[in-house]
Amino acid sequence: MTMNRRSFSAALIAGAAASLISSRGMAATPAPTKARNVVLVHGLFADGSCWSEVIPRLQAAGLNVTSVQNPLTTLPDAVASAQRVLDRQDGPTVLVGHSFSGMIVTEAGVHPNVSALVYVAARAPDAGEDYTALAKTYPTPPASAGIVFDGDEGRLTEAAFLRDFAGDLPEAKARVLFAVQEPFHKALLTGKTTHAAWRSKPSFYAVSTEDRTINPDLERFMAKRMGAKTIELKSSHLSLISHPDEISQLILEAAGQRA
Structure with a gap:
């Protein structure tokens, strides 16, 4: 069967489109849009x-930075708190999450102001995925044994916080962080994402190779699955405190300010 030039061009375009759709099943990392806003979200404990170590570095680079106070009550509450901050941004915004707040980044990251996502030793579920079940396919990290509950509120014991959460920080600094630990509600852990923003937004991931709170191999799996630009840091779970230069540089790259 013969094909005229117009039919051939249409078929070529359709084939390219199908190829693009197929490749986006696992998000690639296109060049990020230049952004001047960064929204940071914290996790459990x-x-x-x-x-506090990352914020001044980003501000010195001329970025407008906001750190969300995550209520740690339910996932919808936590996502809403991030969305309110994203609504206030005046243009392209890098959304950054540490630890549990990767759930929030994954869900709220579909916001139109979000130009790129950064995960710092963070959860990165797919839409509707049971993160707890996924995590159970890897060895349980030591910090899990240090979680205690007072009724519906959970927190880390001081021993677990110092050893398994902030293990590479000076003890005096870790104790200060322990003092401001915010308890989380049990209901928070039952939430599931309904979106996976990393499937459509440029994504970046910082793996903590010495992590005792999230299994480092699980972090590697999630980073690879999302097609993220990935760095590995010889760090505890708190790389944002122990390696603020590297984390800040990764965020700057996501903001299109670093080649």
Whole structure:
């Protein structure tokens, strides 16, 4: 059967489109849009001050930075708190999450202001995925044994916090962070994402190779699955405190400010 030039061009375009759709099943990492806004979200056993080493570095680079105070009550509440901050941004924004807040980044990252996602030793589920079941396919990290509950509120014991959460920080600094630990509600852990923003947004991931809170191999799996630009740091779970230069540089790259 013969094919005229117009039919051939249409078929070529359709084939290219099908190829693109297929390849986006696992998000690639296209060049990020230049952004001047960064929104940071903290995870469990912390509050917004856990970004205190990263914030001044980003501000010195001319970025407008906001650290969300995650309520740690339910996933919808936590996502809503991030969305309110994203609504206030005046243009392209890099959304950054540490630890549990990767759930929030994955869900809220579909916001139109979000130009790129950065995961720092963070959860990165697919839409509707049972993260707990996924995590159980890897050896359980030591910090899990240090979680204690007072009714519906969970927290890390001091021993687990110092050893398994902030293990590469000076003890005095780790104790300060322990003092501002915000308890989380049991209901928070039952939430599932309904979106996977990493399937459509440029994504970046910082793996903590010495992590005792999330299994490092699980972090590697999630980073590879999302097609993220990935760095590995010889760090505890708190790389944002122990390696702020590297984390800040990764965020700057996501903001299109670093080649």
